[in-house]
Amino acid sequence: MTEKSSIRWSQEMATGVDVIDSQHQNLLQMVNGAYQELDKEVSEIVFQRVTKELLSYAIYHFQTEEHLMKEYGYFEECPEEAALHVDEHRSFSAKVVAARDSVNSEVKEEMEQILEFLNNWILNHTQNVDLKLGGFISLKEKQRGTEANG
Ligand SMILES: [Fe+2]
Numbered sequence: 001m002t003e004k005s006s007i008r009w010s011q012e013m014a015t016g017v018d019v020i021d022s023q024h025q026n027l028l029q030m031v032n033g034a035y036q037e038l039d040k041e042v043s044e045i046v047f048q049r050v051t052k053e054l055l056s057y058a059i060y061h062f063q064t065e066e067h068l069m070k071e072y073g074y075f076e077e078c079p080e081e082a083a084l085h086v087d088e089h090r091s092f093s094a095k096v097v098a099a100r101d102s103v104n105s106e107v108k109e110e111m112e113q114i115l116e117f118l119n120n121w122i123l124n125h126t127q128n129v130d131l132k133l134g135g136f137i138s139l140k141e142k143q144r145g146t147e148a149n150g
Contacts (some may be wrong), residue, residue, distance in 0.1 A: 007119060013126050015134025017068070023061045024126050030054050031119050038115065042108045048100060054118065055096045062089040065133065067144065072140045081107065092121055098117040 009025040034050035068088060069075060075082045099114040 007123060015126075015130050016138040017134045019064060020068070020130065020134060023064060024122075024130070026148050027054075027057060027061060027122055030057055031115065031122060035115055035119075038111055042111065044103065047103055051096055051100050051114075055093060055100075058096070059093060062093075065089070065130070068137060069133065072137050075137060076080075078136065081132060082128070083134060088125055088129060090098075091123070092118075093120070128150075 007028055009021075013024060015024075016023050023119050030050075030053060034054060037050055042119075066089070069082055069085070097117065102105055103114065106142055
């Protein structure tokens with residue numbers, strides 16, 4: 001697997017919401033771990049396991065975000081952005097499921113491409129829609145703070 005694929009969480013990725021940021025760090029760590037494992041041993045069993053772990057953590061993480069969206073009124077105040085965001089979560093899960101069903105143990109390149117896709121998806125998603133969500137929640141938090149103090 002290529003070195004360039006390895007990504008580390010950095011401060012620029014911070015959404016400002018601690019729970020989201022720490023889950024993003026875990027998610028990135030899992031993708032990097034998946035790369036390393038498949039680098040050591042290319043097999044369908046390893047691929048199935050790492051993608052299964054990745055998918056279940058991603059679903060847990062999406063639930064956290066979507067719960068926050070509800071809690072802070074994101075669907076009411078930013079309906080289009082919220083719908084787009086949730087769509088991206090769903091398409092990620094669908095992509096992982098489809099990849100797991102289709103992958104062939106003989107094709108190392110295919111597994112690499114899938115991980116590459118997931119890697120890029122996470123980077124793109126965290127730096128776009130998640131940053132917007134983070135900004136929204138931070139603003140709401142500030143407003144709540146002002147109301148509580150005022
Ligand atoms: Fe998200």
